[in-house]
Amino acid sequence: MKYTNGLLSALFTDRWKVETGDKHIVYTKKGTRVRIANLDIHEIRLHTGIIWDKLTIVVSGQPPTGIEGLSSETAKNISADITKNVKRCLVGQIQKHQSALSDAMSRIHLLMEEKRYLAHADIRRWIRSAPDIGKTLANPFFSADELPNQIQSLIRPYTELIAPDSRKLKVRNEKFVEWALDYYDELFGKLEKYPLTDEQRRSAVINEDRNLLIAAAGSGKSSTIIAKVAYLVESGLAKTSDILVLAYNKDAQLEIDERLQNLKGTVANFKRPIKAKTFHSLGLEIIANVEGEKPSISQLASATKSRLARLFTKLIEELTKQDPVFAANWRNFHVLYKVPSADLDSIKTIRGYCLTSAPMEQISGIA
Incomplete structure (x- = not known):
């Protein structure tokens, strides 16, 4: 289908032309031609204006393309036309790679059965391992309704799993968390002087890409870090050489260091010691590795609280005299x-x- 704007619209937005096709769309304006593959389109947004509407095509890995000066009817027609073509391309992609479908589904089935928390990174890795299948199923426009029943029954359980903010993934992970809390109950009970709270234990076994823990001073953040390290090593999800522990200051680093060393007799796989670092010491180490030498900085950057207290006491004594x-x-x-x-x-x-x-x-x- 071909679309273009009217004379009145062209006075304000210049002449443009849109051609939709089975494999791609072409948008031409002021001599510039933009070609977009249907398989790369992830979203179409309609913006209603006072006089004209605007349509935005969102493409993976590229800036969005905006088409302005549209009547309401034309905007809806272009949107419906693109949507129909994108869905048809996605279905064709699955049929084209049908031979690889069973293998891809088997791998994600095995991933689902693993006794560990599935992070969003795990799903992304599966998508990258089967790009033709994974990217197609992950596209928001994909619908299995037009596929043969045999293929529908094969992929439908997993389309919900890889959807953004997937409820199926949340339910699966919550079941795992309940199992892990019970299975590692003895470990969490003996790591610290006092048994860990339920919130601390959940923080240890939830192994998402990024975890934000908000807690007051003295509420057990360091204990949670120790529990996280112990769980990762004990469960075999990580080796001690894979783990970096960072602290904000020297006192916290020394405290965490001591508690990490105590894990040797508690965690079976804890063979190689883990050294906690401050952000300053990590930065210095990275610079030294890249530049070949450490930069010279103030010793106060990594000083303990007691040393800083002695320094400020001395400065105050001198200033009161002078x-x-x-x-x-x-x-x-x-x-x-x-x-x-x-x-x-x-x-x-x-x-x-x-x-x-x-x-x-x-x-x-x-x-």
């Missing part, structure tokens, strides 16, 4: 603003805790 203005400000700070920390063990109510953390001007207004 600078009368600083000395006066320092005295005023201690007299007017420095408030002793509350004894949290003595607080029995939520109201009492709120009062200890509220500014003095707020407390004065509370009966």
Whole structure:
């Protein structure tokens, strides 16, 4: 089918022409010709305007193509025409590679049966391993309705699995998490001084591409990291040489280092020690490997809290002797603003805790 805009539209958006076909569409405007394969189209967006509409074609790995100055009817017709052709191409792609379909489906079936959490990266790897089949099934336009019943029954269980935000994948992974929590219960119970909480255990066995854990100070983030390392090694999902543990400062790094060493007698496969690093030390190591030498930086970048405290104490002593203005400000700070920390063990109510953390001007207004 061929489409073009009218004279009035051309006054504002220039002349354009769209040709839809069995294998691709061609969009021409101001002498520029854009050719888009139907198999690469992943989405069509319609934008309704006051006078004219706009149609956007979203292509994998390329900038979207926008067609402006469309009447509402023309926009809908182009969208329907492209959608029909894309679906037909996708069905043809499956039929063309039918011989490889059984092998691809067998591999994803084996992947589903593995005793581990399936991350989105695992699904993407399967798609890359069978590009003709995987990319076709993953295309949002794909529908198995026009395929023979035998092929439909073969692929339908997996089209839901590889869909974005797949509910089937979530249900499958949740079943695995429940099994893993029970199977590794003894391991999680003896890793730290106190048994890990349910949330910490779930964080350890959920092995998604990226995990964001939000927790307050002292709530057990380091214990969760130790549990994650122990689980990955004990389950055989990773070797100690595959794991990098990072900490934000030297004190945390030393603490995690010590706790990692304690895993040797607890985790059977923990043979080669893991050394935690700070972000600074990792950066220095990478620079040294690339440049052949370490850059010179301040020793304070990796100093412990106790060393920093000694340094600041010394600086304050020197400034109070040398600078009368600083000395006066320092005295005023201690007299007017420095408030002793509350004894949290003595607080029995939520109201009492709120009062200890509220500014003095707020407390004065509370009966």
